[in-house]
Amino acid sequence: MSAPMLNLRGAWSIYRFEMARFKRTLWQSLATPILTTVLYFIVFGSAIGPRIGDIDAINYGAFIVPGLILLTVFTQSLNNASFGIYMPKFSGTIYEILSAPVSTAELVLAYVGAAATKSVLLGLIILATAQLFVDLNVGHPVWMLVYLVMVAFAFSLAGFIIGIWAEGFEALQFIPMLVVTPLTFLGGVFYSIDMLPETWQTVSLFNPIVYIVSGFRYFFFGSGDVSVWVSLAALGGFIGLCLAIVSYIVRTGHKLKS
Amino acid sequence: MAALLSIENLDKRYAGGLHALKSVDLAIERGEIFALLGPNGAGKTTLINVICGIVTPSSGRVLVDGHDTVRDFRITRRHTGLVPQELYTDMFETVWDTVSFSRGLFGLKPDPAHIERVLRDLSLWEKRDNAIMTLSGGMKRRVLIAKALAHEPKLLFLDEPTAGVDVELRRDMWRLIEKLRETGVTIVLTTHYIEEAERMADRVGVIRRGEIIVVDETASLMKKLGRKHLSLHLQETMTKLPASLDDWSLTLAEGGRRLDYSFAAEEEHACVPALLKRLQAEGIEFTNLNTRQSTLEEIFVELVHEEEDQQVEETS
Incomplete structure (x- = not known):
């Protein structure tokens, strides 16, 4: 008897299963983030935006687009990945995944890959929706896409960790609602940190979301709150941290196997 | 293999x-x-x-x-x-x-x-x-x-x-x-x-x-752990068993109308014919006989309880 070194078909099956869940609830999956984004554009872009004026010579409506995309990508990546792994744990169907010839690394790849795919798709749909409201030219479209995929991957990894850690539905919502959303709102989605008083600018530099949003904005407009290299380093560091925790889960089967 | x-x-x-x-x-x-x-x-x-x-x-x-x-x-x-x-x-x-x-x-x-x-x-x-x-x-x-x-x-x-x-x-x-x-x-x-x-x-x-x-x-x-149960319905009521039957653990039931014998399933050939011969020699006649073998369930319950009993003995 011999077996392949990898079970990519097994990982692909999990990935497809997760994407099928996305398709099954396609309208709910799309409607909420799109509606929310449209509301942001109406309120901040059309109603309040003209009174704010340009930021770094960028129309305010366009300025908020990268941040709004990331707002959705952060929450959707966290929610999809955490829910994806938590549900089999909750319903007991995890028994089949654990008894299959799928390594924990392949399992992570499948769940994180599916969650990241969904968020990237949503991010691109929001970008397309934004084009209906504002004139927008993406300066570095390829790098913007690469960066978007990296952000989706990072937050999906974080979501996977939350899903493993969570022991109830409340815990699943705890970090996205009470940590990530406030940090995102304070992370320069709707403003440049240069607009803040000096003290708050310094405080903002302790918010990792500032670096991630700034980097993404750079690939749209060629400028950001911090250097794009600092943003890339921050994002790389976050991915590294998540990978270290996930590799601990892979090695020990923490909260997956007893 | x-x-x-x-x-x-x-x-x-x-x-x-x-x-x-x-x-x-x-x-x-x-x-x-x-x-x-x-x-x-x-x-x-x-x-x-x-x-x-x-x-x-x-x-x-x-x-x-x-x-x-x-x-x-x-x-x-x-x-x-x-x-x-x-x-x-x-x-x-x-x-x-x-x-x-x-x-x-x-x-x-x-x-x-x-x-x-x-x-x-x-x-x-x-x-x-x-x-x-x-x-x-x-x-x-x-x-x-x-x-x-x-x-x-x-x-x-x-x-x-x-x-x-x-x-x-x-x-x-x-x-x-x-x-x-x-x-x-x-x-x-x-x-x-x-x-x-x-x-x-x-x-x-x-x-x-x-x-x-x-x-x-x-x-x-x-066969090894199961038991067989033989019941003999006696022609005449008995109040006491003769000493010659002490080799078999027999019990009287139904007010002396039935004789019960329980034995290990694998001993069947060795003990039942001998018992029947001895009964004949003692002039004890029976009208009917029934046999029943213990089920796997009974063996299972006995095994599990036996272990429990042993543990109770060990801890007491």
Whole structure:
């Protein structure tokens, strides 16, 4: 008897299963983030935006687009990945995944890959929706896409960790609602940190979301709150941290196997 | 030929301190049906979960077809199927999709013909497009079996497959198990219905408090540990047994109208003819006689209680 070194078909099956869940609830999956984004554009872009004026010579409506995309990508990546792994744990169907010839690394790849795919798709749909409201030219479209995929991957990894850690539905919502959303709102989605008083600018530099949003904005407009290299380093560091925790889960089967 | 499943000195102690498996040694031969019996919490499900990779062993090893289940997990799991005790299913999936998913999960190419065969064998074909949540409990149980058979395992674990199912479905399960055996699948089943084990299993193992206390062929176990009961309906009422019958542990019942004799099943040939001769010599006549052999259930209960009694004695 011999077996392949990898079970990519097994990982692909999990990935497809997760994407099928996305398709099954396609309208709910799309409607909420799109509606929310449209509301942001109406309120901040059309109603309040003209009174704010340009930021770094960028129309305010366009300025908020990268941040709004990331707002959705952060929450959707966290929610999809955490829910994806938590549900089999909750319903007991995890028994089949654990008894299959799928390594924990392949399992992570499948769940994180599916969650990241969904968020990237949503991010691109929001970008397309934004084009209906504002004139927008993406300066570095390829790098913007690469960066978007990296952000989706990072937050999906974080979501996977939350899903493993969570022991109830409340815990699943705890970090996205009470940590990530406030940090995102304070992370320069709707403003440049240069607009803040000096003290708050310094405080903002302790918010990792500032670096991630700034980097993404750079690939749209060629400028950001911090250097794009600092943003890339921050994002790389976050991915590294998540990978270290996930590799601990892979090695020990923490909260997956007893 | 080496055993298909070989468990060596397997130990499992959970983080909470529960010592669920204690140095378990067990070998399951190819093509056999093995019934693992034990009271609730004895360690049956833990043992199965360790073999299938769901629970990590504390020490010891498990070999499936000579391959270590930890080191060579891709090989061993590819050939192992599990039907869990609980009805764990994806409620929103269709029967066809969930069974096809299971095949892919185990790394096999899609094979609609095989999936169709499995669904037909389990009377699920007509329900293939139904969402699992619309099925009855018995049908969901069949879906779990179909999922476990989707990747054509050599070794199939059925953890209480007939728990909570109606008589008809239970008989269907028995037929299915027989059919699987004919195709060469080795089956390990746990069950609370001891008659099921008695009917299906080639061999029986009894586990109690994480220890395997007996493993034997079903027939041999019943012979070795079973008891036979002989009842003689006497022609005349007796008040006392003559001393010449002291060699047999006889008891008088029904006010002296019945003579009962209980003996080890394997001693049948040695003691019954001698007893009948002695009764004839004593002029004790009987009008009717009945014999009854203890069931596997009685043997199981006796074994489990015997162990409990021993433990009580040891601790007192």
